Amino acid sequence: MNCAEIKTILAQAADVAPADAATFEQHLATCQQCNALLAELEAQTEQSFALLVQSDARPPIATVAAIHAQILGQTQPTRFWQRRSARLLQLAAMALLLAWFGIEALNRMPIKQPATIAQLQTPLASASPAVAVVQATPTLSVVQPSATTLPIASTTSQPALTPTQSNQPTMVAKPLPSSIPVVPTSVQVQPTSVPTNPPTIPVASPPLATTIPVPTNEPVPSPQATNALPSATPMPEVSTEPTDVPAPTKETGPTRVPPSSPVPTTGSQPTASATQGLPTMPPIATTVPTQGPPETVIPGSPTPTEPSLPPLTAIGTLGPPATATPTATSVAPTPTDTLPPTPPPTSTPSLPTATP
Amino acid sequence: MVVDSVPLAEAAVRERLAAWFDQYNLAIFRYLVRLIGDEEQAADLLQETFTKALVALRTQALPNNPYAWLCRIAGNLVIDMLRRKRRWSWLPFQTSTPSHEHAIATAQDVRDCLVRLNQREAELLVMAHCVGLSPSEIAELLSENVSTVRVRLHRARHRFRDLYTGESEL
Known part of the structure; x- marks a missing residue:
């Protein structure tokens, strides 16, 4: 066997006989060229299979x-x-089977067909016409076609359906003979008064006996005394019991209030000038509701400046009406009454009035 | 190749095959991954390999080289699967015939060439170049003459090169 035969055997696809294989081995043992050729083939194949990278993977x-x-x-x-x-x-496959069964079932469904054409015509004749004259509603009335017929209304008639309907009146919309009275519904909106000012809280304040100051030479009340006069506080009842009055030292007659003594103003603290015995104007009975000590009434000792006043009662209670006095005017204002403008006192803060 | 002429009992076969599986499953799995290039398919083929081995052991004796025997079964399964895949895949149209040295070879080209070889040649190449068996081991595994295996192996390599360089078409 020579080298050409070796190449022929390599190119063959048929099975190799054992005898041919032995001859092949004998030639390779002696032929270096064929050995080199086969070695190159082995190297090339090995190089190609080296492309199949080894894996380090592990099975799951x-x-x-x-x-x-x-x-x-x-x-x-x-x-x-x-x-x-x-x-x-x-x-x-199941889907195909289902589809096939469905088609077969549809094909086997019996379809009722009329036997003759007469059977078809019978129900058509007895059936109601396809275009029926609808009974006119109250809003519709039969009128003769005129020029004023609206084109839209004229199109409602269908003359093309049947030739006999061309002579029939046109069904148009006509207004009702009597107009429907439309009663306007007036919605009465209650005016909502939005108070611009903060609402006044009605305080059950008793009417105050406001003493209108008379421009006299009264001592200027101290701000502390005037400011402490609440206007809305109820007037405490006047105690009729005599209080402890400093006993007169010399006179035994009717008690006279020394001019330097503080004016028995209810609730007013004696001013510094009064306590110091400064000459002041004759006291004026002022009935200013205060929370101070009750007014002291000394029975049987009317002062020359004090007229005989009815016993003071609590302001706001049922009592004898106040009488106008030349010096002291006890006014029992009602909540709706307004006081007349009072002359502004000189450098004295005005007493708060009962009106808010 | 065959050591025991009498097949073992079912329980003995299963125990022996389970022992082989514990011993060679990793090597065979990597061998399959190298040939196929896909781990999921390799896992499926690993299961199929031992299923076929279990069926084969019920009718034949135990092999001398169980690893080579299992690799042969696995290699044949890979070639079959590659052939099935080749039927459903598009092959590149080669316009030139580059030389073997300049061919930009890829693993897929090698697999394509393996598929285009006949079954016995591909089996020989896989056992020789992937498993690393010698011609004598292959001859023992195939129960053939060593000279015949050598000649067939040379022919398979020659065929593979022709396919790889595009000089030959099946």
């Missing part, structure tokens, strides 16, 4: 466990029809 644990269980006979091997592709094929 679940797969390993499943195979191990399958080998030991614990589970059945997966059949072809249990695989995913086989299941898809099964689903497709």
Whole structure:
């Protein structure tokens, strides 16, 4: 066997006979050229298979466990029809079967067909016309076609349907003979008075006996005394019991209030000037509701400046009406009354009035 | 190749095969991954390999080289699967015939060439170049003459080169 025959054997696809294989081996043992050729073939093949990279992957644990269980006979091997592709094929086959059965069922459904044309005509003749004259509603009336017929209304008639209907009046919309009285519904909106000022809180304040100051030479009340006069406080009842009055030292007659003594004003603190005995104007009985001590009334000792006044009662209670006095005017104002403008006192803060 | 002429009992076969699986499953899995290039398919083929081995052991004796025997089963499964895949894939249209040295070879080209070989030649190449078996081991595994295996192996390599360089078409 020579080198050409070796190449021929290599190119053949038929099976190699054992005798030919032995001859082949004998030639390779002596032929360096053929050995080099076969060595090159082996190297090239090895280089090509080196492209198949070795993998360091590991089989999944679940797969390993499943195979191990399958080998030991614990589970059945997966059949072809249990695989995913086989299941898809099964689903497709079932869908085809269902579709075929559905088509067959539709084809076998009996269709009722009329035997003759007369059977078709009978129900048509007895049936109501397709275009029926609708009974006019109260809003519609039959009028003769005129020029004033609205084109839209004239189109409501369908003369093309039947030739006899061309002479029939046109059904147009006509207004009702009597107009529907439309009663305007007036919605009475209650005016909502939005107070611009903050609402006045009605305080059950008793009427005050406001003493209008007379421009006299009265001592200027101290701001402390005047400011402490609440206007809305109820007037305490006047105690009729005599209070402890400093006993006169020399006179035993009717008690006279020394001019330097503080004016028994209810609730008014004696001013500093009064306590110091400064000459002041004769006292004026002022009935200013204060929270101070009750007014002291000394019985039987009317002062020359004090007229006989009825006993003071609590302001706001039922009592004898106040009489106008030349010096002191006790006014029992009602909440709605307004006081006349009072002359502004000189450098004295005005007493708060009962009106808010 | 065959050591025991009498097949083992079912339980013994299963125990022996389970032992082989514990011993060679990793090597066979990597061998499958190298040939196929996909781990999921390799896992499926690993299961199928041992399923076929279990069926085969029920009718035949135990092999001397179980690793080579299992690799042969796995290699044949890979070639079959590659052929099935080749039917449903597009092959590149080669306009030139580059030389073997300048061919930009890829793993997929090698697989394509393997598929285009006949089954016995591809089996020989896989066992020789992927498993690393010698011609004598292959001859023992295939129960053939060593000289015959050598000649067939040379022919398979020659065929593979022709396919790889585009000089030959099946």
